[in-house]
Amino acid sequence: MNYLPHTDADRTHMLAACDVERLEDFFDLIPEQHRFPALDLPEPLSELEVLRELQELAESNAEASHHPCFLGAGAYHHYVPALVNHMLLRGEFMTAYTPYQPEVSQGTLQTMFEYQSMICALTGMEVANASHYDGATSTAEAVIMALNQFRGRRAKIILSATLHPQYRQVVRTYTQGMGLTIVGDDDSAADLDDIIAQLDDQTALLILQYPNFLGELEDMRGLQNAVHDVGALLCVVANPIALGMLKPPGEYGADIVVGEGQPLGIPMSYGGPYLGFFATREKYVRKLAGRxxxxxxxxxxxxxxVLTLTPREQHIRRDKATSNICTNQGLMATAAAIYLSVLGKQGLRKVAELCYHKAHYAADCIDVLPGFSVRRERAFFHEFALRCPGPVAEINTALFDDYGLIGGYDLGQDYAHLENHMLLAVTEMATREDIDCLVEALGEIT
Amino acid sequence: MTWNTPDDRKYAETDEWIILTGDSATLGLTDYAQDQLSDIVYVELPVSGETFEQGDIVATVESVKAAADVHMPMSGAVTEANSAIEDEPEKVNADPYGEAWFIKLTPADPAEIDSLMDADAYARHCAARDD
Amino acid sequence: MSALGSRLEPLVYDLSRPGRSGAPLPEPDVPHAELPSDLLREELGLPEITQLDAVRHFQRLSQLNHSIDTGFYPLGSCTMKYNPRINEDAARLPGFLHAHPLQEANTVQGSLALMYELQEWLKEIGGFAGVSLQPAAGAHGELTGILMMRAYHLARGDMARHKILIPDSAHGTNPASTTMSGLEVIELPSDGRGNVDVKALRAECGEDVVGLMITNPNTLGLFEEHIEEVVQLTRDCGGLIYGDGANMNALTGVIRPGDFGFDVMHYNLHKTFSTPHGGGGPGSGPVGVSERMADYLPSPIVAIIEEGDEKEPPLYGFAAPPKTIGRMKAFNGQFGVLVRAYAYIRIHGAAGLRANAEHAVLNANYLLSKVRAEYHLPFERACLHEFVVEGRWRGAPDVHALDVSKRLMDFGFHPPTNYFPLIVHEALMIEPTETESRETLDAFADALLQIAATARDNPEELRGAPHTTPVARMDEVRAARQLVLCCRPKFLSEPAQAPYT
Incomplete structure (x- = not known):
């Protein structure tokens, strides 16, 4: 089936107007041996059949609305107020494109302006762009912005080992042709002092995650001086829900704040579409990528x-643009704007505190189980590392098969010193019963 | 369409003008260039002390719809940048040959000026590009 | 409020009143933990509004937009066709919506099976040996592809190659992606029929060439007449071919780019496969690759880990290609967009996709036939799915393409793409798409013809347009000179005042 409006009479009339006999004739220029290949695709289905097929696929997934989920590691199960989705389904938002023509795009433009304003408020920064693809690509763009700021005279980037492992991979993929030196995470056990020690006058950027990948709140007080003393820039990768209660990175002297905006009203959706937010100081605005x-x-x-400062962008500056980004995550930024508006000042703080209390309740209950201990080197927000008495994969399998729980992230796959450590995330979606069930299950598994 | 091309200075193909006075030279953007760019909204200048080769990008200007690089017509060291046009970029549109000069420099090789166009040649260069 | 400075709709911050909230959240059902007092923030500059405030605010804002759902949207190069609503329902099935991206593969076989099938279909549609669904948008797919091409040469010890050849009609993302990959852009001119200039290409081909980026049909909506020669020349010097798939809606089921020797191509799922554009994303830019490039795909891709049989379906999981360039984004691609594209392809099948391309081309040529008497066509050829005309007339020197665009808004149409491609003066790039009816095209053509007449008779009417939109022409110079990029949250605690000014 298809969605074409053409009747036979339309087609005849229109072909005649084009002075063409058959539809195929439009493609005469194409070498014949390559024209109209027989595509081996499944036979078309009606809408109702397709929905049935997709329903079956969807139902074969185990997911967080049926299984209490303690998996986080960069994507989180949060409550999304129903009106967010209803607003996103407004065709005027959903089926518009980049607002190149401001006279007929004020809805998208003002929503983006409000999004930018709320991201600035949340992060304690002065300007924010209209989004990147996700937290990882925002982080990679922060690296490129820092390189541009130094016009190539500095080529060393320091990544904290407790920056999300996938973000570190993406930074390396993006920059593989740029001849950079990327250090800081060679030793996966390196702490903040270790990476500060690597700062020098060749360093363009230091990137730290807050809370870090292990859920911990690093002490950021002395960091800005150390970074700025060598003339480098400081980038903080922040969790936006944590910023509902914690001091914003702007107060710690960050030059760039980026992160994954998915917790702000966007479902986990097996990894996307998400939202990369990106905020910085006004003095760097010309080096900023994106809309x-x-x-x-x-x-x-x-x-x-209006869209402004467009000469930074690829459609004007082409090979000299700040980035190649064009289409970004407009509708996801709209979701975040609506989420932040409707939760507001009190609501976001409340979500943050709910997460905090529940995660600490879970940690306290699990900590006393024989064989388990919570890593408590630093304060944590809604995620914590748990030393387990055996391999995490086995524990997760038992949690799922016997208790229907989605367990935590296996930290041993990225951190040699954290073998048999599980990263557990607890959000406002976990009830006390869910947490008690997890505690009971862990107690019984061992 | 004609553009102002005063004959007291030399011109580069890339639409910069330069005036040599003793050991120092002053550089700016031509009337043609500001007209093509239309309303200029931003100028980025180098800091004094930076040195550039002939042809290097020394500054950038932006309008709403376009961006352009400003090239060094002669090699040399920047001695002064006109911060007034960073604060009020519209001056580049209003007075490209006067108030809106970009930088002063010490040329490394004053003979390089001979490779540049005089006012007549530059005026023809502009007319040829006028579609 | 005085007329000067009034807004169509207040900012969300203007609606804020201390103490209001739209979030009915539960009280903690666990003991309170002690908060880390020295780490807590003092102020949080977010608005305080009710749900009703929010619904009205965003509903009213939405009504200020033009969209496919509200009217014809012939924005060239963007393929603004009907977005079937079934796709929205499909992407929101709870089983898809609430799956965590790091779950064990055996708990998310539905998502993985869908991704695997989509990979297979995109291979088949483009004639490719491998596909990665990871890239998040077209430009992201380009960066992926160029990095792969670079890695391919380096892995063969071919270290001297650093140039990417790009026609002057290309999208700006092509050169920008090249620079991000650390490579050099060489621009190729177009010939008198809008094709890549083969002579210029021949002159640039050499042992320093990484490859060629080409859009086919190109941004003029024209099929590259010498495509086989272009591919051959590039290959002969050891270069690879990158296809920009932005215009694939002209050719689904008509050709397979892989059959022409393309090594990498990105698809724009939000264009060709009709996932909504969302006011600027999310898009999705999967890349298809030839046999020799498959080992370099970004990691991971979806693979069959254990073959199935009559009783059991196969077990799907993630696998890393042996020479992968690495990971291009976190997690698993724009999964929700992939679900929509899956549904779209499944509904159409091979015949439906070909019919889409044929009718997209029919609509563009029909529209062109109606307006070409009044609008100069820089290259006198039949077009494919879109065409570019000039928005200027000898008799009306002060009228520009932008004026035509702005006036079209008064007729209820979204303007075409303006001032692109750069090689056409006063370009108007028009892509009607296949889902628009003959009546809509007729009405649009009438509007264009009326505007052409007005350009001569009453140019001021065009220069002052639009006259009927929520706002008149915007002062973009002021926006750039006096930057106001966010409203200052520090005024939030004084809600009686507007948050700034």
Whole structure:
């Protein structure tokens, strides 16, 4: 089936207007041996049959609405107020594109302006762009921005070992043609002092995650001086829900704050689409990648919004652009704007505290189980590392098969010193019963 | 369409002008260039002390719809940058040959000026590109 | 509020009143833990509004947009076709929506099976040996592809190659992706029929060439007449071929780029396979690759880990290609977008996809036939799914393409793409797509013809357009000179005031 409106009469009339006999004739220029290949695709289905097929596939997944989920590691199960999805389904938001023509795009533009404003408020920064693909690509773009800031004169990047392992991989993939030196995470057990020791006058950027990948809150107080003393920039990769209660990275002197915006009203959806947020200081705005919305007035003096500083971008500056990014995550930024508006000042703080209390309740209960101990080197937010009496994979299998629980992340796969350590995340979605069930299950498994 | 091309200075193909006075030279963007770019909204200048080869990018200008690089017509060291046009980029549109100079420099090789166009040649260069 | 400075809709911060909240959250059902007092923030500059405030605010904002759902949207190069609503329901099935990206493979076989099938279909549609679903958008797919091409040469010890050849009609993302990959852009001119200039290509081909990036049909909507020669020349000097798949809607089921020797191509799922554009994303830019490039695909891709049989389906999981360039983004691609593309391809089948391309081309040529008497066509050829005309007339020197675009809004249409490609003066790039009816195309053509007449008779009417939109022409110079990129949250605790000014 298809969604074409053409009747036979339409087709005849239109072909005649084009002076063409048959539809195929439009493609005469194409070498004949390559024209109209027989594609081996399944036979078409009606909408209702396709939905049935997809329902079957979807139902074969075990997922967080049926199984209490203690897996986090960069993607989190949070409550999304129903109105967020209802607003996203507004065709005027969903089926518009990049707002190149401001006179007929004020809805998207003002929503992006509000998104930028709320991201600035959350992170304690001065400007934010209209989004990147996800937290990892935002982090990679932070690296490129820092290199541009130093116009190539500094080529060393320091990554904290407790930056998300996949983010570190993406930074390396993105920059493989740029001739950089990337250090800091060679020893997966390196701590903050170790990476500070690697700062020098060749360093362009130091990247730290807050809370870090292990859920911990590193002491960021002395960091900005150390970084700025050598003239480098500081980038903090932050969890936006944690910023509902914790001091924003701006207060710690960060030059760039990026992160994964998925917790802000976006479902986990098996890994995407998510939202990379990116905020910085106003003085770096010309080096910023991506779309930016600014306020102005129209010919009659009415206030409104436009895409601005576009000469930074690929469609104008081409090979000299700050980035190649074009399509970003507009609708996901819209979701975050609606989420932050409706939760607001009190609601976001409350979500953060719910996560904090529940995670600490879980940690306290599990810590007393024989064979388990919670790593407590630092304060943590809603995720913590748990030393287990055996391999994490085996424990997870038992948790799922016998108790229907989605267990934590196996830290041993990225951190040699954390073999048999599980990273557990607890959000407001976990009830006390869910947590008690996890505690009981862990107690019984061993 | 014609553009102002004062004959007291030399011009580069890439639309910069330069005036040599003693050991020092002053560089700016031509009337043609500011007209093509339309409303200039941003200028980025080098800091004094930086040195550049002939042809190097020394500054950038942006309008709403375009960006352009400003090249060094002669090799040399920057001695002064005109911060007034960073604060008020519209001056580049208003007075490209006067108030809106970009940088002063000490040329490394004053003979390089001979490779540049005079006002007549530059005026023809502009007319040839006028579609 | 005075007329100067008034807004169509207040900012969300203007609606804020201390103490309001739209989030009915439960009280903790666990003991309170002690908060880390020295780490807590003092202020959080978010608005305080009710759910009703939020619904009205965003609903009213949405109504200020033009969208496919509200009217014709012939934005060239963007393929703004009907977005079937079934796809939205499919992507929101709870089993897809709430699966965590790091779950054990055996608990998410539904998601993995869908990704595997989609990989297979995209291979078949493009004639490729491998596909990665990881890239998040077209430009992200380009970066992926160029990094793979670079890695391919390096792995063969071919260290001197550093140039990517790109036609001057290309999307700006092509050169930008090249620079990000640490390679050099060599721009190729177009010939008198809008093709890549083969002579210029021949002159640039050498042992320093990584490859060629080409869009086919190109951004003029024209099929590259010398495509086989272009591919051969590039290959002869050891270069690889990158296809920009942005215009694939002209050719699904008509050709397979792999059959022409393309080594890498990205698909724009949000264009060709009709996933919604969302006001600027999310897109999705899977890459298809030839046999020799398959080992370099970004990691991971979905593979069959254990073959199935009559009783058991296969077991799907992730696998890393042996010479992978690495990971391009966290987790598993834009999964929700992949579900929509899966549904779209499944509904159409091979015949439906070909019919889409044929009718996209029919619609573009029909529209062109109606307007070409009044709009200059820089290259006198039949087009494929889109065409580029000039928005200027000898008799109306002060009228520009932008004026045509702005005036089209008064007729209820979204303007075409303006000022692109750069090689056409005053370009208007028009892509009607296959889902638009003859009546819509007729109405749009009438509007264009009326505007052409107005350009001569009453140019001021065009220069002042639009006259009927929520705002008049915006002052973009002011926006760039006096940057206001966010409203200052520090005023939030004084809600009686507007948050800034």
């Amino acid at each position: 930016l919305v600014g306020e102005t007035v129209d010919a009659n003096g009415k206030r409104g919004y």
